[in-house]
Amino acid sequence: MKKRVHLLIGLMVIVFMSMACNLPGFSSGQPTLDIIAVQQKQLTIIAEMTQSSPDQPTQTPQPTPRPGTLYTATPQGDIPITGVTSQPMPNPTDTVEPTLSTAIPMVTVSVDTNCRYGPHIVYDYLGAVMVDEKTEIIGRHPNGGWLLVNNPDREGQTCWITMQYAEVTGNLIDVPIAPLPVFYDWNGVWTFVEFQVVVDGNLSLVQNGRNVSGVVNLSGGNKATYSGTLSENGQIFSGSVTIDLTPELSFPIYFKMLENQNQFIASSDSPENFSTLHACGYRNSVGYPAGCPLPAAP
Missing domain, CATH: 2.30.30.40 (SH3 Domains)
Structure with missing residues (x-):
């Protein structure tokens, strides 16, 4: 650095001496030196010395970033990687919502x-x-x-x-699994009691879709036949009963299976009114339901 300063000072002294020799008052007989040309030459020399100085590091021009271009640091400088567009970093708190299907089955x-x-x-x-x-x-x-x-x-x-x-x-x-309605299955043999008619009789019922039919044996070899249909959920049987001795006569009868599906109660009034029981039955050895019109013990 000191060497460069000394060279600059020496050069300036030579230039000024040359100018002094050509100022008015000196009669050298030579044409007057163009001061502007000298100054331009001086700047050219200084620039050449500055560029060739070993103490001055070489500056590598930096590229001007353009939108949508990533730059990677290398020993030779930043070389643009084309074809790659910079994207903003996601916020760690952002939650990606799943895409739900809106099609209704x-x-x-x-x-x-x-x-x-x-x-x-x-x-x-x-x-x-x-x-x-x-x-x-x-x-x-x-x-x-x-x-x-x-x-x-x-x-x-x-x-x-x-x-x-x-x-x-x-x-x-x-589509979700749907809750299933209670399945009231009337098929099978029921132990049956009907007020003043049957005691501990075997009522065999057969269910076919909504239709139910059955027979119970009576004393003296007679039998009573039941037939009817079930309600929407199958819990209530609405029908009639006929007896062999009087086939021309039929009587309304309504059965309602209890929630345990092993007992039923019966009324002759209506399928909505079971306050007065006319008959009842059970299966699987659970016994008659409470309020059943059992005959009085002898």
Whole structure:
């Protein structure tokens, strides 16, 4: 650095002496030196000395960043990597919401299909899905085979259809498992008592869809025949009874199976009124229900 300063001072002394020799008052006989040209030459020399000085590090021009370009530090400087667009770093607190399917599962049928209170033919008929109808799927049976749908025949009501003829659109996996209605199965032999007629008789009932029929043997070789239909959920049997001796006569009878599904009570008044019991029965050795009209002990 000191060497460069000495060279600069020496150069300036030479230039000034040259200028002094050519100022007015000196009669050298030579043309007057162009001061502007001398100054330009001086600047050129200084610039050349500055560029060639070993003490001055070489500066590498830096590229001007352009939007959408990443730069990677290298020993030769920042070399742009083209084709890569910088993206903002995500906020650690940001939560990515999953994309949910908005398609509502629907069903059509290839054959007109009954729509029932429950997923079985023993349940009451509530309506039907016709070939040209489409309805929304609300639920599905845990074991497959049946779908809970909006009843096309009754607004605001649901019912079950078999999948035998169903054609589903949408994702059935997203449909929840529907709670199953209680299945009241009347099939079997019931120990039966009817006020003043039968005591501990065997009432054999057969259930076919909504229809139920049965026979109980009476004393003297006679028998009483019961027949009727079930309510929507199958809990109440509404029908009539006839006796062989008087086939021209029939009497109304209403059975209601209790929630334990092993006892029933009966009335001759109406399917809504069981305050006065006319008969009752049980199976699986659970005994008669409370309030049963049993005959008085002798």
